[in-house]
Amino acid sequence: MHTGKRHLSTSAAAARDTALAARGEGASAAPALSSSALDVELAEFRELVLSAGGEIVGEIIQRRLQPDPATLIGRGKVEELTGAAAATNASVVLFSHDLSPTQLRNLEEAVPCRVIDRTQLILDIFARHARTREGQLQVELAQLEYMLPRLTGRGSSMSQLGGGIGTRGPGETQLETDRRRIQRRLVHLKEELEGVRRVRSQQRQRRESVPVPAVALVGYTNAGKSTLFNLLTRAGVLESSRMFATLDPKLKAIQLPSRRKILLSDTVGFIRNLPHTLVTSFRATLEEVQRAEVLVHVRDASDPVGEDHKAEVEKVLGELGVLSKPRIEVMNKSDLLDDEELVALANSGALAVSARTGAGVTLLLDRIDQALVADPISSQDFLVPQAEGAVLAALGAGAVLRERNFEGNMVRMSVSGPDSLLKRYRRFWVK
Numbered sequence: 541m542h543t544g545k546r547h548l549s550t551s552a553a554a555a556r557d558t559a560l561a562a563r564g565e566g567a568s569a570a571p572a573l574s575s576s577a578l579d580v581e582l583a584e585f586r587e588l589v590l591s592a593g594g595e596i597v598g599e600i601i602q603r604r605l606q607p608d609p610a611t612l613i614g615r616g617k618v619e620e621l622t623g624a625a626a627a628t629n630a631s632v633v634l635f636s637h638d639l640s641p642t643q644l645r646n647l648e649e650a651v652p653c654r655v656i657d658r659t660q661l662i663l664d665i666f667a668r669h670a671r672t673r674e675g676q677l678q679v680e681l682a683q684l685e686y687m688l689p690r691l692t693g694r695g696s697s698m699s700q701l702g703g704g705i706g707t708r709g710p711g712e713t714q715l716e717t718d719r720r721r722i723q724r725r726l727v728h729l730k731e732e733l734e735g736v737r738r739v740r741s742q743q744r745q746r747r748e749s750v751p752v753p754a755v756a757l758v759g760y761t762n763a764g765k766s767t768l769f770n771l772l773t774r775a776g777v778l779e780s781s782r783m784f785a786t787l788d789p790k791l792k793a794i795q796l797p798s799r800r801k802i803l804l805s806d807t808v809g810f811i812r813n814l815p816h817t818l819v820t821s822f823r824a825t826l827e828e829v830q831r832a833e834v835l836v837h838v839r840d841a842s843d844p845v846g847e848d849h850k851a852e853v854e855k856v857l858g859e860l861g862v863l864s865k866p867r868i869e870v871m872n873k874s875d876l877l878d879d880e881e882l883v884a885l886a887n888s889g890a891l892a893v894s895a896r897t898g899a900g901v902t903l904l905l906d907r908i909d910q911a912l913v914a915d916p917i918s919s920q921d922f923l924v925p926q927a928e929g930a931v932l933a934a935l936g937a938g939a940v941l942r943e944r945n946f947e948g949n950m951v952r953m954s955v956s957g958p959d960s961l962l963k964r965y966r967r968f969w970v971k
């Protein structure tokens with residue numbers, strides 16, 4: 541049991557829940573984690589707790605080869621946990637594992653406070669970060685579906701008012717009433733979601749009538765996607781050191797150095813063992829990943845377990861069936877590396893950028909341009925009558941003019957830009 545007490549540095553908005561993190565170890569005969577893997581997992585779990593507004597007052601670790609079907613952790617550990625929760629006056633006990641409905645019920649009976657598992661914790665963070673109506677509906681739906689089989693009838697367990705962990709999303713009133721009411725709420729939510737989705741797909745169809753290639757930023761949570769997105773678009777999308785700061789997809793049109801327009805999207809961060817309930821909540825943002833022509837995988841170059849996180853991201857990309865799309869890997873946060881590490885990174889052929897300082901970003905934009913192979917950048921000479929103002933304007937806006945000379949009432953231009961644009965004005969080509 542670690543007794544180090546943590547305080548949140550932000551006090552205003554964050555809930556001051558007191559949390560006690562516990563961990564059941566070694567599911568289904570898996571060998572116990574090595575101590576460094578355990579450290580990484582624990583560090584990540586602490587981040588999750590802090591992101592949900594918790595303050596950690598203690599930690600208990602259990603190493604077991606087989607989880608206890610009744611309580612996940614062993615009987616002795618349950619006693620230890622109960623004592624520690626009482627001694628620290630904890631208001632929540634959090635498990636870094638998921639709990640079955642039975643385990644949750646048994647643990648709630650044993651300990652003097654609420655019990656929350658990993659999925660519930662992540663759902664809670666999602667609830668905090670959902671901004672659009674669709675995002676909020678999706679999270680509430682996921683929460684209710686997760687909680688329905690886990691209702692314990694212990695009214696007090698979810699009825700705390702305020703911003704504590706596990707109190708976001710489904711209103712307390714629904715949880716205190718019976719399952720039937722939750723079922724009705726689920727039906728209602730699904731209908732409302734369908735409505736919101738219809739509107740969104742209409743908006744998308746309108747957008748797609750003007751073909752602009754889509755590029756999606758993907759990556760592990762906290763890699764710096766939103767910061768990079770902001771830098772690239774100056775859009776002012778929320779960036780934060782809290783995990784899962786981005787839940788709803790953010791889209792913005794930007795122009796590449798070739799003057800080609802693309803639609804850039806910022807997406808929700810991935811995380812190891814993403815709870816399945818959440819995959820549907822991700823739908824909106826994952827659709828953007830699926831429609832994208834090019835993916836930019838943003839990695840944190842300073843992350844000590846970056847390779848593990850890369851593998852996790854690629855696993856999710858595989859599940860989404862998008863591994864065959866052109867993918868640009870970006871090592872972000874290069875400003876945090878020392879010279880030696882920077883040289884090693886450069887030698888490995890990686891693209892180093894810093895969303896904070898802007899280093900490497902022009903190169904990244906060029907790479908995106910080159911990766912859009914369906915509509916490559918090419919060069920063409922044009923001879924356009926000066927009277928064709930619309931044609932001149934379109935070429936000027938969507939391509940780079942390398943040379944321009946006036947010949948009587950004609951304009952001779954050497955242009956480089958997206959093939960599709962050049963072909964649209966084929967009638968003015970100089971063969």
Ligand SMILES: Nc1nc2c(ncn2[C@@H]2O[C@H](COP(=O)(O)OP(=O)(O)OP(=O)(O)O)[C@@H](O)[C@H]2O)c(=O)[nH]1
Pocket residue numbers: 759760761762763764765766767768778779780781782783784785786787807808809810872873874875876893894895896897
């Ligand atoms: N030093 C440094 N910090 C960075 C850089 N890019 C992002 N950060 C910081 O990393 C943290 C996470 O950045 P975000 O942009 O919110 O990360 P994200 O990938 O969008 O995270 P999720 O939305 O949770 O998936 C923030 O504290 C940023 O300020 C960088 O290039 N250098």
Ligand SMILES: [Mg+2]
Pocket residue numbers: 765766767778779784785786806807808809
């Ligand atoms: Mg983000």
